[in-house]
Amino acid sequence: MGITTNSAAQARQRLGEVLAGITLTPAPTVVRTTKLESMSGDAFLNIRKNKLIPSYDLEVRVGWTGELTDGEGKVVGTATGKLHLPHIGDDNHDEDPEIQIVTDTNSADAERLKQAVHKGGKGPILEVLKKFVAELRAGGPALSEKDGGEGGNAAAAAGTSGGQGANGAAAAAGSAPKPKPGSADASSSAPAAAAKGGSGSSGRSISITARYHCRPSDIFECFTVEGRVCAFTQSRAVVQPAPGGSFSWYGGAISGEFVELVAPSRIVMRWRFNTWEEGCFSKVVIDISEPEHGSTVVKLKQTDLPTHDKFGNEDTADVTEKGWHSQVLQRIRQVFGYGV
Template sequence: MAKLGEGDARWIVQDRPDGVNVNNWHWTEKDMMPWSKKRLQELFSGLDLVPGNTLISAQATGVDKVEGEAIVNNRKNKLIPSYELEVSIPFEGTVKDGDGHVAGSVKGSVLFPYISDENADEDPEVRVSTSSQGSAEQRVKDAVLTKGKKVLYDSIRQFVAELRRGGTISSDANQAAPNRTAQQSQPAAAAPQQAAQQAQQAQPEKTHEKKQQKADGTQAIELEERFYARPSDLYECFTNAHRVQGFTQSPATIEPKEGGQFSMFGGSLSGRFTQLQPPSRLAMDWRFSNWEDGVLSKVQIDLSEPQAGTTELKLKHSSIPYQDRYGHGDVVENVRRGWEGQIFQRIKAVFGYGI
């Protein structure tokens, strides 16, 4: 990731006396760190990390560290974010006994060591620590790591979606915010019409894969990839839980039968098998956790062996929604990057199937 101000001078807009960027042809860079610090402070001030628990409470008190870089580039009204952030969130908690009396008070912090555009398709790593060790501290820590993970991830997803739109906060994004304590006020900024138009125009650059816009508003992509492996080897990379966990480096559950459920990347991706024809074809219903509830896309993978020991994979991924639940409109590009970077390239690297 290029640092702010270190882009190629041939593409960065220089100051002009008339202040005009003709046809928005060149790149413009916007430093998003000031906005990021302010927005993260808003999202994590008073956030209830253990909702619905009457005996254990934990409340975020803002952020005490936001380090790294966040930039949004704009070329011809296309917004291209680039960010790498480390975020620390302090919290205070209590543990009550069976009679409702406070049995212990706890202070701790949640650390996101790496929030980046490179892992935008995955839930980032999260670490929870407390200032001291004891029974109460352990109970609060466990609660935050279980019940609180969804709340934390929802807030991070909302932040990333707003960052990718250029830092504007829409009323829809505010409505999607997790529950907060009564003392926490909700941000009321609304996205200007111009920013909304720019977000709609922020389509990805053309890539080698085929893309289609369907009449129902969904999208489709087709990809082809070659592997130095047999079709049965690639088939197992999608139907064998040990292999899936091997290249994703995260928890996975796989039920390899038609109608069987699967979950990858710690639950951020899930679905079910609709067709299994080993070793040449798989079809799946496929969804990401940040899509609207009930939204399913369709995946078909065909495997052939044009040469001995070389497998050609053809992927058709259809019914991809245009937006996720947070109004983020580059879902199809994230899906493409996920297949290429998080699945195909990882399979090649981990199992040595690269050509």
């Protein structure tokens, strides 16, 4: 039996981020994309026999606006239109999708701008779509951090949208800590928290044991392969799987760095919620064993949990433990089909 997740809404959101504000052609015929006008079709993430199998067939329309300038930079003509991509599908993931260029008017200016895009303006769109398809096929749509370069405006958008905000993402990872009644905001409640003893660790710890039908390497990859983290969190993630490498889950709600990686049996991390006081980290040790063939046991121990978050809430241990159960360990079981 497999599991199928509908990813159409996330795909639409991600396309809206990456396709906005891309410069297609330089002066004197400057054309830029504006926004995702529409997306129709289906996108699913299927898990069959512990394998991610994406299935998608999308039709996309993106708005564009253009300016014609003279040799001195003066605008002498404008036009708008749409880029129509009739088929972005898993059946042609290794091919460039067709791009049809449509103008909103039949003016001479519109035709000149259209021809400029035809001649040399499709490359930036195709490059962005290659990254989008790679994310989709890695277990997404993966709302991952984007690098710079062409489409930089889309990269900036990914840092501020693409799912939940800071507290919203924290909610996805557990129960989002909130300021206590009477606290105006985080900055006003932080001094009160500091008065209780600062952000140092309390010595609190949690221990969790989970069992899966899979191999240890499958679980190890769920924490060390970016696409897999994106798949079970269904949100942005960054994973640099090496000692000293950083990680970020749920759009930055959880972050830290890897301290030790021994594939496929041990992971040690410095780990924190973004609602903890600045500079406060806990230690997470994940030991993975296979006492019987195909039956994997995960033992997780987290120490140095803070006594309270930056809002003064003192339930950090409970919130953290619930988050591990419901938003990490159980999601890995459901998304990848590793149920016991």
